[in-house]
Amino acid sequence: MILPSAIALGREFAGARFQIAPVRGLSVQDGLVIGSVLVLIACYLLPLGAVVALSFLVPVPGIGNYWSIFQNATVHAVVGKTLWISSLTVGLTLLLGYITAYALVQAGPVARKLMLAGVLLPLWISVLVRNYAWIALLSPGGIVNSILIRWGWLDQPVSLVRNSFGVVLGMVHYMLPYAILPIYAQMARIDSTLPHLARSLGASPRQAFIRVFLPLSRPGLAAAAFLTSIMSLGFYLTPAMLGGGKTVMVAEFISIQVTETLRWDIATTLSTLLLLVTGALVWRFSHLLELATAKPKT
Amino acid sequence: MSDFTYDTGYMQHLEQSVRRETQGKTVHRRRFLQVLSALGVSIGSLSFLPSARAQQSELVVANWGGDALPAQRDILAAEFVKRYPQIHVAFDTTGPTPGKIKALVESDNVSWDVADRNLLSALELGRQGLLEKVDESIVDINAVPSQFRTEWGVGSYFFSFVITYDAVRFGSTPPRTWKDFWDLQTFKGKRALRNNVEGVLESALLADGVAPDKLYPLNVNRGLDKVRQIKAETIFYSNTSEAQQLLRSGEVSIGSLWSTRAQGVKEDTKGRIDYHFNEGILLIAAWNVLKGAKNVKDAWRWVALSQDPYLQVALLKKLGWGPINPAANKLVPAELQAQNPGSPENIARQIVVDAEWYARNYFEVQNRYLDVLAA
Amino acid sequence: MSSSFLTIDSICKRYGLLRALEAVSLDVTQGEFLTLLGPSGSGKSTLLAILAGFAEPDQGIVRLNGRDITRLAPEARRFGVVPQGYGLFPHLTVYENIAFPLRVRRSRSASINGRVRQVMELLQIGSVKSRLPRELSGGQQQRVALARALSFEPDLLLLDEPMSALDALLRRDLQAELVRLHRQVGTTFVYVTHDQQEALALSDRIVVLNHGRIEQIGTPRSIYAQPATRFVANFLGKNNLLQATAAIGPLGRLHFHWNGHRIAAGVTAPFEGPCSLTIRPEAIVLTKVGHSSQGTKDRILGTVVNHTFHGASADVIVAVGHESLTVTLTAAASPPVPGDEVWLAFDAERLWCLPEADTISPAASATSPELAA
Numbered sequence A: 001m002i003l004p005s006a007i008a009l010g011r012e013f014a015g016a017r018f019q020i021a022p023v024r025g026l027s028v029q030d031g032l033v034i035g036s037v038l039v040l041i042a043c044y045l046l047p048l049g050a051v052v053a054l055s056f057l058v059p060v061p062g063i064g065n066y067w068s069i070f071q072n073a074t075v076h077a078v079v080g081k082t083l084w085i086s087s088l089t090v091g092l093t094l095l096l097g098y099i100t101a102y103a104l105v106q107a108g109p110v111a112r113k114l115m116l117a118g119v120l121l122p123l124w125i126s127v128l129v130r131n132y133a134w135i136a137l138l139s140p141g142g143i144v145n146s147i148l149i150r151w152g153w154l155d156q157p158v159s160l161v162r163n164s165f166g167v168v169l170g171m172v173h174y175m176l177p178y179a180i181l182p183i184y185a186q187m188a189r190i191d192s193t194l195p196h197l198a199r200s201l202g203a204s205p206r207q208a209f210i211r212v213f214l215p216l217s218r219p220g221l222a223a224a225a226f227l228t229s230i231m232s233l234g235f236y237l238t239p240a241m242l243g244g245g246k247t248v249m250v251a252e253f254i255s256i257q258v259t260e261t262l263r264w265d266i267a268t269t270l271s272t273l274l275l276l277v278t279g280a281l282v283w284r285f286s287h288l289l290e291l292a293t294a295k296p297k298t
Numbered sequence B: 001m002s003d004f005t006y007d008t009g010y011m012q013h014l015e016q017s018v019r020r021e022t023q024g025k026t027v028h029r030r031r032f033l034q035v036l037s038a039l040g041v042s043i044g045s046l047s048f049l050p051s052a053r054a055q056q057s058e059l060v061v062a063n064w065g066g067d068a069l070p071a072q073r074d075i076l077a078a079e080f081v082k083r084y085p086q087i088h089v090a091f092d093t094t095g096p097t098p099g100k101i102k103a104l105v106e107s108d109n110v111s112w113d114v115a116d117r118n119l120l121s122a123l124e125l126g127r128q129g130l131l132e133k134v135d136e137s138i139v140d141i142n143a144v145p146s147q148f149r150t151e152w153g154v155g156s157y158f159f160s161f162v163i164t165y166d167a168v169r170f171g172s173t174p175p176r177t178w179k180d181f182w183d184l185q186t187f188k189g190k191r192a193l194r195n196n197v198e199g200v201l202e203s204a205l206l207a208d209g210v211a212p213d214k215l216y217p218l219n220v221n222r223g224l225d226k227v228r229q230i231k232a233e234t235i236f237y238s239n240t241s242e243a244q245q246l247l248r249s250g251e252v253s254i255g256s257l258w259s260t261r262a263q264g265v266k267e268d269t270k271g272r273i274d275y276h277f278n279e280g281i282l283l284i285a286a287w288n289v290l291k292g293a294k295n296v297k298d299a300w301r302w303v304a305l306s307q308d309p310y311l312q313v314a315l316l317k318k319l320g321w322g323p324i325n326p327a328a329n330k331l332v333p334a335e336l337q338a339q340n341p342g343s344p345e346n347i348a349r350q351i352v353v354d355a356e357w358y359a360r361n362y363f364e365v366q367n368r369y370l371d372v373l374a375a
Numbered sequence C: 001m002s003s004s005f006l007t008i009d010s011i012c013k014r015y016g017l018l019r020a021l022e023a024v025s026l027d028v029t030q031g032e033f034l035t036l037l038g039p040s041g042s043g044k045s046t047l048l049a050i051l052a053g054f055a056e057p058d059q060g061i062v063r064l065n066g067r068d069i070t071r072l073a074p075e076a077r078r079f080g081v082v083p084q085g086y087g088l089f090p091h092l093t094v095y096e097n098i099a100f101p102l103r104v105r106r107s108r109s110a111s112i113n114g115r116v117r118q119v120m121e122l123l124q125i126g127s128v129k130s131r132l133p134r135e136l137s138g139g140q141q142q143r144v145a146l147a148r149a150l151s152f153e154p155d156l157l158l159l160d161e162p163m164s165a166l167d168a169l170l171r172r173d174l175q176a177e178l179v180r181l182h183r184q185v186g187t188t189f190v191y192v193t194h195d196q197q198e199a200l201a202l203s204d205r206i207v208v209l210n211h212g213r214i215e216q217i218g219t220p221r222s223i224y225a226q227p228a229t230r231f232v233a234n235f236l237g238k239n240n241l242l243q244a245t246a247a248i249g250p251l252g253r254l255h256f257h258w259n260g261h262r263i264a265a266g267v268t269a270p271f272e273g274p275c276s277l278t279i280r281p282e283a284i285v286l287t288k289v290g291h292s293s294q295g296t297k298d299r300i301l302g303t304v305v306n307h308t309f310h311g312a313s314a315d316v317i318v319a320v321g322h323e324s325l326t327v328t329l330t331a332a333a334s335p336p337v338p339g340d341e342v343w344l345a346f347d348a349e350r351l352w353c354l355p356e357a358d359t360i361s362p363a364a365s366a367t368s369p370e371l372a373a
């Protein structure tokens, strides 16, 4: 079921441009696609399957792990923190992403190219490097604090990292491109005369935005919300590095249960639940991805 | 690189441990196979990753990297190869966490022989059947006092959590005790504590006025309450180089650091950051030999070698590891005694961690500690 | 004349080096159907955008009832706009599209409902009120766009090529409907098109634009009969432009010399000398040689070179010397075929002449008998 559709999908990407002669019923692309699907299974599906299986098997077979995890106060706290930080970061990312995407569609062609490069560039920088950069910039002895103190805007350095603020900042920065791109793609498809027209029909600039532009850009916003929500649930390095040890999110908690406290029952059960939640989100909202990556209508 | 870098080895170990656990008494192997095949997993594919482990004549030592690698290589490994020329010593510096040890042991392919851990871990992991028992035909267990050894490990050196502080900032009245550490009014600035509970509860309880000889069994609730008091002003570090950096940059004014690393910052900053052993929380390092290791015999030879008094002094010089073999103490030069966590004067000022208590409570208490941090 | 309803005064608009509008001045009378006619790129949409408030002119003033509205926000103008491609809001139903201008004005919902029903009835689109724009045919979308622009009873309706996307048949229906609508609602229409047929059929007055300049303003009939420029003469309908010389006879009567022939004109002389003589193809009478002559004095002999059948009419190309003329015939029983010798006679009343240089405006229009008609 998965394999044929994956091959079909792969064909769409690979075969669209180059038509390679088929070799005994299987084209070269098919071979490549089957190969990568096998690698995918080996690298992802098998270990994931093992994790899921373990959650039902240790320390005793059954669903006891799930039962006890729902009663575990620490897990509640960690999940609650994760949800809170995630919603905060997703909300902020969408807001900033929307503004940036709007600036992108309004910009001239040259400015737009430069801005897009600025949006995409961080994707090539390791999250580790980015987190260290944030620390260098924002810690009490960091560049931002020194400047603010020198200019007399601050008496005492303020803590901008190693707290929830730092975590949110790092996460928002990481996720912004993933929000900007689908929103921008959708905005670019909107007939640019419609907001004008709305005004000629009596709408104020605000009304034109709220009643026309915003609803028309909503599919992009939904796709961005979907992408960033899924991503935010799995953040690990950023909370660990920028949270000062006080922002323990699910991924880090799982890692601690695996490496330090050896509670693999908790770790695998929580992993399975996380997998389930993200899987359900993907299942429910995957149509949004098509929408966001579709080419603008001409 | 994404934020979602998982330890790839860990996944492999999980599979292997599934295999092991299901062959044991608790789980029906056949049923597990059914589950796996329902998931589309074939058992043969579980061991598709090549083994990192080499030939029989190799001893694999797992340590924490950093300064420890060159020191162990130049002092211990060099001597080991001299004594056993047919053996090649290899180091793995990815960090011997309990999770990795468990994963390795529960697989059929234990790629480490001996791991740089501590006495608490020897008890904790040993009782779970993850470690080999000390081979007394190779290791002289009487080389260390009896309270510094267990069935699964013999103490190899002392190290301790010490109060490390900004000497310039506090001048002539530096923080002397954990009470001072907790006193945010008198001693301004942020604090740094490890995000691992070992040693933290002792510090907290001492700060709360518990007498040193009444610490154990630890009053966990009281200790955690005390941690909550300074939580807002504390950064909980996960690795010690982070804590060193926090002190170096002035972001933190007092931290609880391993003495070995505190000495490092002190030298880096030419004494601007200083530390002392007063109320230090003394821990005992111990080599853990993994159950079912390929080279158990050589692993115990390695342990025996590390008890050599001369090598112990060399390691004190290089890494600040406090010699645990009383025979070594007489060899320590006077100028090194101040930074020796195991010198008689320093031991007298410190609290020795009760490994037995942690072995019984660590997993639960660690999660409660996390709970406090994350709340 | 009292101050007009909408005054456009010396509007200039440039896009970089391109002059989209150059000193455009125009008065729009209350209640009229005014058409901006011109080829693609002549600046029609630009002018409309300035009227709607979507763009600001570089120079010039727009006045509404004497008040300067050049920089007034679009929503403060009360002008309905039907843009090229209709501009329906794709996320709103027909009903909501039409209600949009009323909702943003925060009208009471009862009055919204009544008004929307009214315009839906006016445009006969009540049956599709719950559909989304993409579920409508082109003609229906067109009507919805009209209904939406009219729903708030604007002072002026601006329409930008509203028919250009429709097929010919539908276009004819909608043209008739538009005229009816204009009469019914009484709103001033400013209508943009590049289709001269449409302009002639619909308008009270036509403004011909070319390269951002106004070529001529007038009623459809006057523009058709007395084009002010060669461009207008060619752009509206078929026309014959002949290189001729105007001369005034002893009685003060005007005649032309063309191609060795003397052609009498039915008007008095505006000027003498070289000019472009225009004669519409349907104003030429064609008789086969050998048939009884129609008795016209000034006859010109020619040879048929081509014949194109159009149904109700046919176009015949006739060679006269080195030049050729187009003649439109209405259903002839035995049409001439190529090679036939024919007599051509010009309707003297429908001759028109333009001076050689387009810059001189012909005084002829002032003395034209057509104007009285």
Ligand SMILES: Nc1ncnc2c1ncn2[C@@H]1O[C@H](COP(=O)(O)OP(=O)(O)O)[C@@H](O)[C@H]1O
Pocket: C015, C018, C020, C038, C039, C040, C041, C042, C043, C044, C045, C046, C047
């Ligand atoms: N926003 C713009 N930027 C640059 N050039 C424009 C713009 N809008 C119109 N033009 C140019 O101005 C001229 C007039 O355009 P327009 O008013 O749309 O013509 P029409 O509607 O008569 O076809 C055209 O040459 C067009 O290319």
Ligand SMILES: [Mg+2]
Pocket: C044, C045, C046, C084, C160
């Ligand atoms: Mg146009």
